Structure formats: C-alpha cells, structure tokens
Amino acid sequence: MKNNSLQKGFTLIELLVVIAIIAILSAITIVALNSARAKAINGRVQSEMSDLGAQLELYYDDNGNYGPGANQCNQEPFSGGATDDATTLMTAILKDTNTNSDTCAANGQSWTVLVTLNGGGTWCSDSNGDSGPQYTSITTNGQTNEVECFPQ
Numbered sequence: 001m002k003n004n005s006l007q008k009g010f011t012l013i014e015l016l017v018v019i020a021i022i023a024i025l026s027a028i029t030i031v032a033l034n035s036a037r038a039k040a041i042n043g044r045v046q047s048e049m050s051d052l053g054a055q056l057e058l059y060y061d062d063n064g065n066y067g068p069g070a071n072q073c074n075q076e077p078f079s080g081g082a083t084d085d086a087t088t089l090m091t092a093i094l095k096d097t098n099t100n101s102d103t104c105a106a107n108g109q110s111w112t113v114l115v116t117l118n119g120g121g122t123w124c125s126d127s128n129g130d131s132g133p134q135y136t137s138i139t140t141n142g143q144t145n146e147v148e149c150f151p152q
Helices: 012-063 084-097
Strands: 103-106 111-116 122-126 139-141 144-146
Touching: 012 084, 012 111, 012 122, 084 111
Parallel strands: none
Antiparallel strands: 103 111, 111 122, 139 144
C-alpha cells in the first residue's frame, strides 16, 4: 500500500510565528498612533490659545481692561464673567492639557496663560501678542502670578 496522505494546513509553530509578527506590528502601530494623537492635541491647544487671545482682546475692547485681576484659570477674564467664547476656549484648553500646572494671570492691563502640553513642554501666550514654548520664571506679585512669554 502506498501512503498518499498529504497533510494540509499549518503547524502550531507556524501559527505562533504569524501571531507573534502580527502582535509586534500592532504594537508598533499603536505607539505611532498615540504619538500622533498627542501631537494633534498639542496643535489644537496652541490654536485654542491663539483663539483665546483674540477673545480676550474683544473682552478688552468691550470693558477697557482685562478684568479685575486673576491668578487662576477659572476667574475672569478667562472664565466666569468673561465672554462665553473665552470661557468655552479656556475649558477646552484645560481639558486638553489635562494637568494641574496651567497658569493664568491677569491684572487688568495684561494677561498671560501658560499650559503644560501633553508629552512635556509648555506653551505660553500673553497680551503682548507673544506666543510660544518659552517663558520667564513665574513669580508671585500680590495675588497675581506673572508670566511673560518670549516671542518665538
């Protein structure tokens, strides 16, 4: 008798190798997507901060100042008695940065917002029109934290 049985299919080792390769490729893809997601969120924060600056200038035009003085991001002119758009933007910025190290300061004649970006780094915007990753040291002057951004 002649044995003509040809086994068709894959061995267990072959299947395990293919599964391992798929797992490695999946892990690489997930890491790349998470990095891209963080960069996209940081870009959105930078855009929102630019929009916030425009809203605060509208606030200044309406009120003749930047509010009664604030040293927190949930105070006027950033939130509360500010324009609805400024409040919405500040809420979005704080949600996107998801940190407790955001600094907002206003003293009636100037304002500054400094946030920590996802993955590290900072972004600063102020009433001088400066916006970028650099800023001077934070000092406390009375009740207002003063931060000054450097232009890029």
